[in-house]
Each structure stands twice: as structure tokens, then as C-alpha cells.
Amino acid sequence: MRRARLLAVAAMVLCGALGVISSTQTWLTVVLQDGARHALEVPGASALPVLAPLSLAVLALGAALSIVGLVLRYVFGALAVLIGGILAWLTARIVFEHPVSAVASVVTESTGIAGESSVAKLVASIDATAWPAVTLVVWIALIAAGGFVLATAHGWSRTGRRYRTDDDSQPSPAAASRSRAEDGPRPHDAAGSRAIDDWDDLSRGGDPTA
DSSP, X not given: OHXXXXXXXXHHHHHHHHHHHHHTSEEEEEEESSSSOOEEEEEHHHHSTTHHHHXXXXXXXXXXXXXXXHHHHXXXXXXXXXXXXXXXXXXXXXXXXXOGGGXXXXXXXXXXXXXXXXXXXXXXXXXXXXXXXXXXXXXXXXXXXXXXXXXXXXXXXXXXXXXXXXXXHSOOHHHHHHHHHHHOOOHHHHHHHHHHHHHHHHHTTOOTTO
């Protein structure tokens, strides 16, 4: 299941990166009802203020997903589905409705007029570029990636390896003693015992060589 991990991580990182890029691109073009009828460009970060921070959060989730354990895999998968659902809903609203609230901050900055109702009176038209629709597809992909994580996380292989040091490979003193006892007397131990017996025979007047 290593491929499943790589696929999930790559998908989440890609979705987060595309979200960050999208936040800097023009989402809407608003034309004001003034004499010049000049157009204002509205970037994604202004049309959807949560776009950039949540996209960065998705990037962080994707990067961390490659090293976390089983429990956090499920947590991250659920968060991906939740964030993707929120962003998809907000983005779809911009794609299909072109709300005045999405351009209000840019219009206020340009004209000094605040308040959604006041801004609405100034707006002649609002047109969307391709970026909101592309970003909506990205969030749908993020939801799918989160669901994929939840479905496959239990089968992912563990990360990292376990290593044994040289000290770990050496037996403890107690274990070494037990091993020697189980192996029985060693040759040099037997030679020492025979030398002691020969000395006792000699002290009693016997000939140990006989």
C-alpha cells in the first residue's frame, strides 16, 4: 500500500498548492456604474478570504500525512474532507452566483464606499474568470483524496525502520552467566580442577603420575 500513501500525499499537496496559486489570480471582474465604467479585478484572496489560509493548511496536512501514524491518518483524512467541503461550497457560490460580497472589499478600496447595499448600487456587472471553476474542481479532488485516505489508511506500511545498536546485540551479564552455566564446565576449568587434585595426592605422599 505504499503507492496509496504516495498518491494521497501527492494529491493533498497538489490541491493545497493549487489553492495558494489560485488565491493570487483574478477570480472576478466587476464593472462599476460610473462615467468611465472602469473594471476592477478581484483576486481569489479578496473574493474568498479563507482561501489562502485553508490552502496552506491543506499543504501542511499533505506534508505531515507522509510521516504520521494510523490514528492521525484518519484525523487528517477527515480534516481534508471537511476543509474541501467548506471550500467547495464557498467557491461554488462564487462560480454560480457572483455575489456582491465577493467584490465588496475591492470596490470599497477603490471608491471608499462601504456597505454591501451601497456597493451593490455601484456595481453594473460581475463576471467570473476560469479560476473559480478550476478551483472548485480542485476542492472536489481534495474531498476525494480525503476519502481515499480514510478508506486505505489502515493498510499503509509503517514509516521508518528499527535499528539495533551494538550494545543491544550484546547479552546482559546475567544472561551470559546463565549461558555459561548451561554450557557446563569449560576446558580450562577442568584443567584447574585436575591440578588441585594432583596437589592433594602429592601432599598425602602419593604419586600423581602413577
